[in-house]
Amino acid sequence: MTESTNSQRAAPPGENGAAPVNTPEGPVLEAPLTPPNPPNEKKVVRVGDRIFRTMATASGAFVVALIAAIGLFLLIRAIPALHANEANFLLSGRWETGDPEHLAFGIVDLAWITVASSVFALVLAMPVAAGIALFLTQYAPRVLARPFAYVVDLLAAVPSVIYGLWGALVLAPVLKPVAVWLNTNLGWIPIFGDGNVPADSGSNVFTAGIVLAVMILPIITGVAREVFARTPSAQIEGALALGATKWEVVRTTVWPFGRSGFVGGSMLGLGRALGETVALTVILSYTYEGPHYSIFDAGATFASRIALGSAEFNDNLTVGAYIAAGLVLFVSTFAVNALARWIESSSGRGKE
C-alpha cells in the first residue's frame, strides 16, 4: 500500500471522536455495524444485551464522573483551609502550614518556579522534538525509523525519580560551569541574573528545566511524528517535481501541514511538565528566600511543594492547604490539556 492511500484512508471526514489508528494494513475506522433488525419482525431485546450495554455505558459515564469527582473533592477539602488562610492565597509567597491554627500560604512563588521550569523545558524541547520527528519521518531510512522511534520512546519509560537522581547527582555538577558562565556573561539579562541560590549550586530551575525537557521530549516527538507522517505524499511529490531540495520539501509541505499538530503536542508536553513531581522534588533545593525571577532560582513547584509537605499530612486543615495548591495544578493542567486537544483536533490531523 502506498503512502498516499494510507493517508487518505487515515482520515475519513467526521471522525474526530475516534482515536486514529495506523496499522500496516491501513487504518479502518468505519463504525461497526449494529445487528440488522428486519422491519417486519418485532425487535428482540435480550437480557444479556441489556445488561452488557448498561455496564459499558455506566463505565463510560463513570470516567466522566471521575473527573468531576476529582475537581469536587479537591475543592471541598480546600475550602476550609482557604477560609483559615491568613495570607492572600493568590498573591502571597509564604508557605507556613506547620501550625493548623495559623495557616498562611500563597501560591505566587510556586507558580513562578512551576511556570519558569516548564516554559524553559518547552523552549529547549520543542526544536529538538521537531528535529527528531522530521528526521524520523522524512530522513531516516525506512528500516531504521522504527527502532530509532523506539529508542526515543524509551525515554518515556524511565521513571521520574530516576531522572531526578540523574539530574541532581550526575547532570548538575556537569552543568555548573555552564550555569556560572551564563550568569557572569549574560547576567545583565534579567532571566540569567543572580537567583536566590548561587548559580553554581546546581539545584536550580536551570538544571530542572533541562531534565524536564528530556522527560517531555518523547511526548512531543510522538505527536509530531504522527502528524508529519500524514503529510499527503502528493504534496511532497509535487514539491520534488518542481525541483525542491529535501529541506525545501520539508519547509513548504511537511512543516505547514504538521505545524499546528506539533504545537498541540507541545502543549501536551507542557501539561506533563507542569505536573511533574518527583524529579523536581529531588533536583530543586528548597529555600525560604523569595525568588529573584531568574533562571537560577531554587524553590518548589506546586507538585514538588505537595510532595515535600507529605510528611506533615496529619491535620485536615494543613492537608487542605496542599490540596488547594493541588487544585490550582489540576485546573491548570486541565486547561492546558484541553487546549492541546483542541489545537490538535482543529489542525491538519484528520484533514487532507
Next chain:
Amino acid sequence: MRTDTADIERPARTPAFQPLSLGRKVRNHAATTLFALAFVVAVIPLLWVLVTLVRRGLVPMLNADWWTHSFYGLLPNDFGGGIYHALVGTLEQTLVCALIAVPLGVSVGIFLIEYGRNSRLAKTTTFMVDILSGLPSIVAGLFIYALWITTFGFDRSGFAVSLSLVLLMLPVVVRVTETMLMIVPDELREASYALGVPKWKTIVKVVLPTSLSGILTGIILGLARVMGETAPLLILVGYSRAINFNLFDGPMASLPLTVYTARKTSTEAGEYRMWGAALTLVLLIMLINLIATLLSKLFAVKTK
C-alpha cells in the same frame, strides 16, 4: 533505424536541469545535519542515564542477598541487605491496580467503540480520558487522599496507592482497547450477527478474542508506566524497611519509594542501596516492556 526515439532515451542534460545553487545545497545539508543531530541529542541523555545506573547500581544487585532480603535493621553505614520488601510492595500494588483498572478500562473501550459511537456521552468520555491521561500523578494521589483517607477515614496503606495508580493506568487501557477494537474487521461482527448471535456474545466471543493480544500488550505497557510512579506513594503510604505483605495495613515499601527514601541516607551505604534499587526498578520496567513487545510479535492481530 528511427531517430525520433533517441531524444527520449538520452538522459536530459544541462538546459533541462539547472544545477542547485550553492546556497540551496548548503541549506539542504545544514538541515539534514541538524535533524540528525536532534536525534543524537535525544539519545545522549538516555544512554547517560542507563550507563550511570549500571555503573553505580550493578554492584549491590550482584549481592546474593539482594533478591531475598529486606533493608530491615540496617544502620546507615551498613552495606548489604536486599530489595525483596520493595519488590513485594511494587508487585502487589501494581497487580491490584491492574485488577481494577483493566476490567473498567476495557469496558469503557467497548462502550466507546461498540455502543457509544458518536453519541454525546462517548464524545465527553473520550475527552475526559484525554484529560485523565494528562492528570499529574500528584493530583491523583491528592484526590485519593481527599476521598479515601480524609472522607472515608481509612489509614494510609498500599491499597490507597493502588487506587491512585488506577487513575493513571485507566486512560492507557481505554486507549489501547479503543484502538484494538477499531481494527477488528466488521466482517467478523457481521458473520456473527448473521448466525443470530446476540451483540454482547459477539463482543465477548468474537471481537475481544480477536483483539486480545493487542489489548494485553497495552495493559502490560500501562503496568510498566504506573510501576515507576513515585508521587502518589509519598502521600498515600508510609515507607517500611521491613517486608509487609498486607496491602491494607501498615507502611509498605515499593521500588520508587525505596529509591526516594534511600536518597536521604547520605552515607556511602545509603547511595549504594539507592542506586541498587534504581537499577532494579529500571530493569523491571525494561523486562515488562520486553514482554509486551514479545507478546505483540507473537500474536499480531489477525486482520484479513
